[in-house]
Amino acid sequence: MIGSIISSGIISPSWDNVFAVVLGMGFGFALEASGFSSSRKIIGTFFGYDFVVVKVFFTAAIVASMGLLYLNYMGLVDFSTLYIQPLFLASAIVGGIIMGVGFSMGGFCPGTSICAAAVGKLDGLAFFGGMFIGVYLFSEAFPWFEKLYYSGSQGSPMVNTVFGISPELFTFILVLAAIGMFFGASWVEKKVKKVEY
Amino acid sequence: MEKINKDGTTYLNPYLGGVILGTVLLLAFYISGRGLGASGAVKNTVAATVNVIAPEHVAKSAYYSQFAGGDKNPMGNWLVYEVIGALAGAFLSGLLFNRLKFKVEHSPKITNRRRLVFAILGGVVFGFGSQLARGCTSGAALSGMAVLSLGGYITMIAIFGTAFIAAWVFRKNWI
Numbered sequence: 001m002i003g004s005i006i007s008s009g010i011i012s013p014s015w016d017n018v019f020a021v022v023l024g025m026g027f028g029f030a031l032e033a034s035g036f037s038s039s040r041k042i043i044g045t046f047f048g049y050d051f052v053v054v055k056v057f058f059t060a061a062i063v064a065s066m067g068l069l070y071l072n073y074m075g076l077v078d079f080s081t082l083y084i085q086p087l088f089l090a091s092a093i094v095g096g097i098i099m100g101v102g103f104s105m106g107g108f109c110p111g112t113s114i115c116a117a118a119v120g121k122l123d124g125l126a127f128f129g130g131m132f133i134g135v136y137l138f139s140e141a142f143p144w145f146e147k148l149y150y151s152g153s154q155g156s157p158m159v160n161t162v163f164g165i166s167p168e169l170f171t172f173i174l175v176l177a178a179i180g181m182f183f184g185a186s187w188v189e190k191k192v193k194k195v196e197y
Numbered sequence: 198m199e200k201i202n203k204d205g206t207t208y209l210n211p212y213l214g215g216v217i218l219g220t221v222l223l224l225a226f227y228i229s230g231r232g233l234g235a236s237g238a239v240k241n242t243v244a245a246t247v248n249v250i251a252p253e254h255v256a257k258s259a260y261y262s263q264f265a266g267g268d269k270n271p272m273g274n275w276l277v278y279e280v281i282g283a284l285a286g287a288f289l290s291g292l293l294f295n296r297l298k299f300k301v302e303h304s305p306k307i308t309n310r311r312r313l314v315f316a317i318l319g320g321v322v323f324g325f326g327s328q329l330a331r332g333c334t335s336g337a338a339l340s341g342m343a344v345l346s347l348g349g350y351i352t353m354i355a356i357f358g359t360a361f362i363a364a365w366v367f368r369k370n371w372i
Binding site for chain 2: 020022031033037076089097106130142
């Protein structure tokens with residue numbers, strides 16, 4: 001059986017949305033149970049009093065990266081059937097910068113605001129509502145941003161090719177970097193004055 | 198493996214939480230061939246809503262027409278179902294860890310009202326940026342990093358790098 005399961009035709013594509021709900025439940029559960037429904041816990045990463053975001057985010061990234069490489073190695077996943085975002089350099093950077101400002105203003109990102117709203121955090125609900133306005137504004141203003149949106153098209157490059165190394169070696173270095181970062185984060189957490197929240 | 202908070206609720210050990218999140222992400226790729234996302238569901242909902250109110254406007258728009266109008270079904274999108282699941286999953290976690298409570302979180306230096314105004318504005322700004330970058334922290338950064346996409350890494354660095362600087366600007370809201 002070669003993944004992705006849906007594109008291989010083993011299971012009817014109509015099951016895809018059922019899997020979407022179940023996978024979404026796992027997603028929401030993992031975020032909430034890790035503490036991502038709390039804006040002050042999330043934002044702690046930027047002040048050094050709580051690095052839960054760094055720990056959860058990079059653990060998830062290395063687990064998924066290593067997992068996909070193993071599945072690919074064992075012939076269970078065909079990398080070519082997976083969705084890889086095309087890179088448009090200018091809009092990726094400018095959009096990322098705008099998101100970073102929204103992150104520190106609002107204390108959430110889209111996924112975490114959904115989880116916060118689900119457990120009754122009204123600031124999470126407010127952020128989630130604000131996103132609809134932001135998306136609407138972008139959609140209406142699209143003609144002004146169209147050029148930026150499509151500029152710097154690079155295809156769908158992989159990060160390891162930038163360094164001229166294999167995906168496996170890149171992931172190995174990423175794991176080492178993440179472990180280093182986890183130790184660094186714990187060290188900073190001990191040094192920084194605790195914030196009660 | 199659990200960390201007890203001041204209010205008596207517990208969070209998972211962050212590394213265990215990360216392993217669960219990474220495994221769910223891995224399963225999403227294995228089963229559906231795609232990563233997890235959040236802002237895409239908002240985009241589809243907005244496009245579907247505008248399509249109900251002003252279908253001609255959607256047909257003429259170079260942006261909306263990619264997702265709605267014609268025989269497209271934006272609310273039948275995978276991400277819409279996934280986000281409905283995420284709401285349920287987070288609710289179950291809140292129930293399990295005794296965290297279901299109406300609450301506004303902010304620094305003691307500011308009022309609830311100021312916090313909520315900033316939360317809405319943050320959502321507006323983040324929502325806008327997520328459309329320009331074709332995805333947010335989940336869909337572009339985390340899912341992109343899992344498949345070693347260069348775009349995922351660039352977006353991740355842009356988000357966290359800017360947020361780190363912007364946090365200092367908005368520090369009164371937080372510490």
